Amino acid sequence: MADTQFSNEVQPFSIEGANVRGRLVRLGQAYGDILGQHDYPGTVSTLMGELTAMTAALADSLKYDGLFILQTQSDGPVSMMVVDVTSQGTLRGYARYDEDRFSGDREIDTAVPHIMGSGHIAFTVDQGPDTERYQGITALEGASLAECAQSYFRQSEQLETAILLAADTTSKRAAALMIQKMPDTGERVEQRLKLTPEEDDESWREAVILMSSMTREELLDPGLSSLDLLYRLYHETGVRIYENKPLKFQCRCSEEKISATLASFSAEDLADMKTAENLIVATCEFCRTEYAFDDDALAALRGQSSQK
Numbered sequence: 001m002a003d004t005q006f007s008n009e010v011q012p013f014s015i016e017g018a019n020v021r022g023r024l025v026r027l028g029q030a031y032g033d034i035l036g037q038h039d040y041p042g043t044v045s046t047l048m049g050e051l052t053a054m055t056a057a058l059a060d061s062l063k064y065d066g067l068f069i070l071q072t073q074s075d076g077p078v079s080m081m082v083v084d085v086t087s088q089g090t091l092r093g094y095a096r097y098d099e100d101r102f103s104g105d106r107e108i109d110t111a112v113p114h115i116m117g118s119g120h121i122a123f124t125v126d127q128g129p130d131t132e133r134y135q136g137i138t139a140l141e142g143a144s145l146a147e148c149a150q151s152y153f154r155q156s157e158q159l160e161t162a163i164l165l166a167a168d169t170t171s172k173r174a175a176a177l178m179i180q181k182m183p184d185t186g187e188r189v190e191q192r193l194k195l196t197p198e199e200d201d202e203s204w205r206e207a208v209i210l211m212s213s214m215t216r217e218e219l220l221d222p223g224l225s226s227l228d229l230l231y232r233l234y235h236e237t238g239v240r241i242y243e244n245k246p247l248k249f250q251c252r253c254s255e256e257k258i259s260a261t262l263a264s265f266s267a268e269d270l271a272d273m274k275t276a277e278n279l280i281v282a283t284c285e286f287c288r289t290e291y292a293f294d295d296d297a298l299a300a301l302r303g304q305s306s307q308k
């Protein structure tokens with residue numbers, strides 16, 4: 001009966017009779033592929049699942065052609081996490097963490113102030129070399145990643161946002177449910193319903209309350225499709241469904257890109273990087289692919305860069 005294949009998609013929707021838009025993201029294979037490249041402790045895997053699903057939800061709510069990047073930097077056991085999503089729907093990510101802090105059966109408090117410590121979260125839109133890069137940065141404020149993002153939107157974008165995140169490292173499923181109150185200023189103003197401020201606030205509150213009734217288990221239940229979940233939540237008010245978009249893991253590293261990076265190092269630095277086999281081995285942090293360069297390859301890439 002139930003399809004056991006968990007989808008990899010973002011499903012946009014809006015709530016009837018309210019100025020509320022949303023995104024539901026569910027990741028199965030794509031999340032498994034991100035974890036498959038690494039051997040993260042369970043807590044780190046969970047955080048990666050939550051961050052990946054959240055990044056995909058936020059990316060889909062933005063108009064951009066290129067790359068959307070969410071990156072955290074902090075002083076706790078998990079010191080850095082990054083996820084990027086292209087406008088084509090490919091995503092990747094990785095985390096840096098202090099292995100000693102996760103060794104053995106040590107109990108880790110998973111609240112953001114403990115696991116990530118203090119630091120910031122950066123939202124970046126990169127649409128290519130000839131365009132202006134947009135970046136918003138905010139302090140990590142909140143007990144969870146969802147709370148940190150909510151506070152960013154409230155403070156920096158004046159955009160009321162509610163986010164629910166879930167990730168299960170055993171079944172390799174991650175999900176994000178996000179709703180946003182459409183602002184009454186800006187480009188989308190003509191798409192708003194004409195509600196009084198009180199009606200507007202009331203319908204937003206109702207949408208948030210309904211959303212908070214969704215459990216983590218439901219979000220990750222492979223027997224419920226994205227549409228099942230949204231109808232279950234918002235059938236009384238009515239929910240409008242837009243075209244969904246498939247998501248998948250894909251790294252964008254290449255020998256060419258790694259070469260360009262190596263070419264920017266000095267000859268001395270490159271000599272220091274050599275292995276006993278007289279190779280320089282560069283590993284992509286996202287997908288763990290190794291790129292090896294011998295002396296001939298290095299001479300070639302240095303020659304290329306000096307001709308420029």
Ligand SMILES: [Zn+2]
Pocket residue numbers: 251252253254284285286287288289
């Ligand atoms: Zn890679």
